[in-house]
Amino acid sequence: MKRLEDTLVAVFGSDATRDENINPVTCCVPAQRFAEAAGILKESSAFLCAQWTTDDTLADSHGGFSVYACFREGAQYLIVKSALSHDNPAFPSLTKHYLPAYRFERQIWSLMGVTPVGHPDSRPWIKFEDWRKDAWPLRKSFDAAKPMPRVAGQYLWLRAEGEGVYEIPVGPVHAGIIEPGHFRFQAVGETILNLEERLGYVHKGIEKRFESMSWLSAVKLAGRVSGDTTVAHSMAYSMALESMTFCHVPQRAQWLRALFLERERIANHLGDIGAICNDAAFSFMLYQCSRLKEIMLATNHKLFGHRFIMDRVVPGGVTVDIDDNAKNEIRSELDFIEKNFDKLVAIYEESSSLEDRVRNTGILSPELARQLCTVGVVARGSGLSVDCRVDNPCPPYDSLAVEAAALTSGDVHARVWVRVVEIRSSIRLIRDILNAIPASGIAGQCNGVSPDSTGFAAVEGWRGEIIYWLHAGHKGEINRCMIRDPSSVNWLALEYAIKGNIVPDFPLCNKSFNQSYSGHDL
C-alpha cells in the first residue's frame, strides 16, 4: 500500500517537507495549500481524525501559529502541518473535503482565534455567546487564572419554517443522571426534521490546564478528561509521553494496562446495554446489567484500589500489580459474568417488543459513517472496521487475537450488538492476558522531555479511538496537549442518524451512541 506521505509528496513536490523522525510522519505544507493537501488525502480514502492549532509564541522563532490535521488510513497516521503568521492567522478550511472539519474548525476559531477561511458557519463552538469575542483561551497571551467577564450576546439557532413545524428545546439540565448539553429539535408531528446540538456546557479549560502542569502530574488530569474512560485516557496520555521520551515500559505493565482497558470496556458496555434497553422500557435489562457492572467495579476496588481504576496507569507503567489470587478472583468473576450475560443476550434476542424499538431506529448509513469519519462502536455498527487494537496494535495486542466487531445495519440494534460482541471478546482477551502475562517490573523510568519535541498516541477506549498529541515548548514544558476523544467526531453523527426518526426515539438513539460531553467539551 502506498504511504500517505508519498502520495502527498508526489503531487506537492518540494512544497511538502516531511519529517520522518517524528511519530507519526509529519508533512509541512504552505498554508495556502493546506486544504488542497486534505483533498489529495481524501482521494486516497484517508479519514480526518483531528484538526488543531498551536500558539508557537513561546516555542520557536517564527512566533506565529501552526495548524495541524491528522489523517488515518488503515494502520497509518499522517499529520499535515502549516505555519501561520502571527498577525493574521488563517488557513483554508477543510470543510469542502471533510465533514468533521466543521466542528474542529469552529472550535479552532473559538478557542485559538485562528480563522478557517471559507468555513460556512462562523458561530462559536464551546465558547458561549457571553464570552468576550477576543477571549481565545488557548493563546499564550490569555491568562487562564483570571476570571472571565461576561458580555451580552445571543446564539443564533438554525430555524425551520412552514406549516406545522415546531421546536423542542431540551437541556442543558436533562431529566436523568447525565451530563449537560442542549438539543434543539425541529419536528412536524412526531417526525424529527432536524436536530441541532449545542455542547460546551462542561468546558473546564482542560487543554489549557495541561499547559500549567508538569508532564508527570498531568496524567491525573488526563484520567479525568472523561471519568468513564479514565484508563484509556491516562493510557493514551502516558503512551504519547513515553513516545517522546523514548521511555521503556516493562512488558508486564503493558499487559496490565490492557487488562484494565478491557475491564473498563466490559463494565461500560454492560452499563450501556442496560441503559439502552431501559430507554426502550425494558428495565429488567438495566437492573441485571447494572448488577453485573457493579460486580466488576467491586472487584476493581478490591484488587486495584479504585472502582474505575483511576490513576493506576502512569507514564512508564502502572502502579498496581496482580498476584495469583487476584488472577483466580478475576477468572471466577468473569465466569459468573459470562454465564449471566449469555442468558441476558438470549432474552434480548427473543424479546420482540424490544426488537421492534431497536431495529431500523436511528440508522447511520455506512456511507455517512465514512464521510463523518466516525470511530469506535458507532463506526463498527455502520460497517467501518476501525479499531486501534487491530489496525495499530500496541503490545500486548500484537500477540493477542482481537476480534473487531462489524455490523452494517447502523441502527440502534447494531450498536447494541457491537457491544455484545465486544464484551464477549474482551472476556476472552482478559483470560488470555491472565494466562500469558509475563513476569517483570511494572514501572519504567521516563526521561526528561527535550525541547520542541512532540508525542502522539492512539488508544482504543471503549467508545473508540482516543488520540493525544503532545508538544513541548523550548524549555521542555507542556506547550500544547491536544486531546481527541471519540465524542469529538461521533456527536455530529448523532445529528445525522436521528433525522426522520420520531421524537420519542431520541433518548434511545442518544443512549446507543452514548458519547461523552466532558470528553468533547474539554
Next chain:
Amino acid sequence: MIRILRQIFRTGIVTDRTSHIDDPRIKVVGINLDASSKKCLRRSMTVRQVDAGSCNGCELEIHAMNNPVYDCERLGIHFSASPRFADVLLVTGPAAINMEIALRRTYDAVPAPKIVIAVGDCACNGGIFGETYASLGGIDKVIPVNVYIPGCPPTPSDIFNGFYKIFL
C-alpha cells in the same frame, strides 16, 4: 417471558446491607431542620441531580446508587426528573462557567428547604480543574452548599453517608 422470570428468581435479592457511618470527612453546614422534617425526609426524599461540569466519574457512582446492590429507593431516596419536586439538589463537578446560569436556575426552581449536596472533590473545591477562566471552582461559588462529600469520585457508600448526615 419465562426466561425473564427465571433469571429474576435465579438472581434473587442482591442488595447489600449498607451500614451508615458518621463519616468525619463529610462536612455539613447550615442545615436547620426540625425533628418532624427530618423524620419526614428520612422516609422519603426526592433528589434532583445536576452536573455542573463533572468528568462523568461522579455521575457513574450516582448511577450506581440506583443499581440493585445499593438500591437507594429502599432508603427512601428517589431521583426526580424535575427540580420542582426536589428536596435535595445533588451537584457534581466544578462549577463550569458555561453551566453557571443553568445551575442557578435549577437551584431557584427547587422548593424549600433546598438542601444542596456537593458530590466529589470537584464539587467541593474545584478539584483538579481548580479555579480558571472556565471553572469557577467549587459549587459553593455559585449556590449555597449544605453537605460536602469529598472523593474522586466518592463511592456510593460515601454518598449514602452524606445523605445520612442530613438526619443526624
